[in-house]
Amino acid sequence: MTRIIADISVSLDGFVTGPGPGPESGLGAGGDALHTWAFSDDPDDRRLLREATARSGAVVLGRRLFDLVDGPGGWNDETGYGAGEVGKPAFVVVTSTPPAAVRLADLDWTFVTTGLADAIAAARTRAEAASAARGTDLDVVLMGGGATVGSAVAAGLVSTLSLHLAPVLLGSGTPLFPPHTPQRPLTQRSVLRTSTSTHLVYDVG
Template structure:
């Protein structure tokens, strides 16, 4: 069964980037330590990245994040989806307009201009196609940015929330949640490593 999973790294005070995030400053001012766990040599972190990349049948991102990974300092042959895993599932971008050109032509891009719900429907269809081809149940993963993930969670559009809690306080930046009605979660797993606490929740 294909699940929709929101997966993102967040600071102790709830920010997914520092201030002034943009195409050439993806994690914002002071935000680089958020992803220390992604690049360290801890075997548990390495396994979590590998497992997460392998389970991704399709990946959704917002236009701001697309501009970061597509930019000159973004993804490459060595660093991509899942960091050094460089996974290549279908990527679905939620955007108001398609880009005029794409640098990363070796990746499978689909641009959805009609909103997040339509993007999830497209991603679910693509993930089910990949699942059938591989003979395994794969998921749709919302990888960011913060506004897209936060709004999807608060709207009840995901089945599971996977948070990687970085042991730092940013003070300001891009918040994961910016309000909305209260929601209840069921905590499923907690995995602690030296550079992050990995938490998973089911949505009620």
């Protein structure tokens, strides 16, 4: 079964970037601490990253995050989705206007201009096709940014919420959930504490 998983790193005070995120500093001041777990040598962190990315059939991201990863200082041969733990899933970008050109032309990009729900539907189609081709269940992963993930959870478009809780207080930045987010019942499925983070997985009602 294809799950729709919102997967994001967050500070203890609820921010997914530090203050002042922008083209030169996508995670803002101090925001790199949120992703320490993804590059650590802790065996549990490595296993979690490997298992999660291996199940990625398609990945959804917002336009601001796309501009960062496709920009001059973005992903390259050494860094990218899953920090080298996975191949190349399809990527679906929610945007009002597709870019004129793509730097990372070796990746499979789809640009959806009709909203987040349609982008997730397109990603589900790609993930299900990849599942059939590989003979195993693959997921749709919403990797960010914060507005994309928070809006998807608020709209009831997500079945699983995977949070990587970093031991840091950022004070300000991009909040994970917008103000007045509707109530959503959560069922806790797993908790994994590593040397760098606390990894939490919830089913979303």
